Amino acid sequence: MTHIMHVHGLGVTRSCGLIGISRSLYHYESRRPDDEGLRQRLCELAAIKRRYGYRRLHVLMQREGWQVNRKKLLRVYRQAGLSVRRRKRKRIAGVERQLKVQATMPNQSWSMDFVSDGLADGRRLRCLNIVDDFTKECLAIEVDTSLPGTRVVSVLSRLSELRGFPFFIFPLRQKQRTRAHPSNTRLIVHPWLVHLEVLGNFMTGQRRTIPTLIARSRIHLGLGQR
Structure with a gap:
């Protein structure tokens, strides 16, 4: 605004009209009080009370005699870059996981996992991948x-007819929870593995409900009671 007035020799009214602002806006001077003291004290309290948000800091400021509303305190709080760091939730595994056995020969242990993706029409596409842990060969991809x-169970049975049964079958991503495997899948595959004396690590859930569900799954697969 000042540059236009000096370079082109225009008055205030003409210059404001060219830029598209009112004369009152040009002459306006902010009357907002300096918040430096408020910001400094707020930072001091935030350093002492690190788990306090702006609401609890506002209460402390009022107790000290500061006459400031909560919205203004929030504005200064954000301008100062203050925030409470969110604590990460501790994830506790439901059951104790077994260590994955290192394969020393082909067909000693397999790893299996599900991969999910979406189609253009919105339907979900699921893939079952089975890998030999020693040769890293992908034995089957069921889509x-x-x-x-x-x-x-049908895919595992088909593989066993071609290659025989392995000693171990584990989830592919051992460090993650077995939630990647649907609950009904675990409760059907696990008794089938137990029946064939193949070790696996697929079971999670409550101890009181798992035996009943396994018994039902054995009946569904025609394995009988044990």
């Missing part, structure tokens, strides 16, 4: 919109 536990 469908739904892969129930009986389908997983």
Whole structure:
């Protein structure tokens, strides 16, 4: 504004009209009081009370005699870059996980996991991947919109006819929870593995409900009671 007036020799009214602002805005001077003292004290309290947010700091400021509303305190709080760091939730595994056995020969242990993706029409696509831990060969990739536990058992049975049964079958991502495997799949695959004396690590849940569900799954697979 000042540059236009000096370079082109225009008055205030003409210059304001060219820029598109009012004369009152040009002559306006902010009457907001200096918040430096408030900001400094707020930072001091935030350093002492690190788990306090702006609401609790506002209460402390009022107790000290500061006459400031909560919205103004929030503005100064954000301008000062203050924030309470969120604590990460501790994840506790439901059951004790077994260590994955290092394979020393082909067909000693397999790893299996599900991969999910979405189609253009919104349907979910699921893939069952089974890998030999020693040779890193992908033994099977089963793709469908739904892969129930009986389908997983069918794929494992088909592989066992070609290669024989391994000693171990583990989830592919051992460090993650077995939630990647649907609950009904675990409860159907696990008794099938137990029946064939193949070690696996697929079971999670409450101890009181798992035996009943395993018994039902054995009946569903035709393995009988044990």
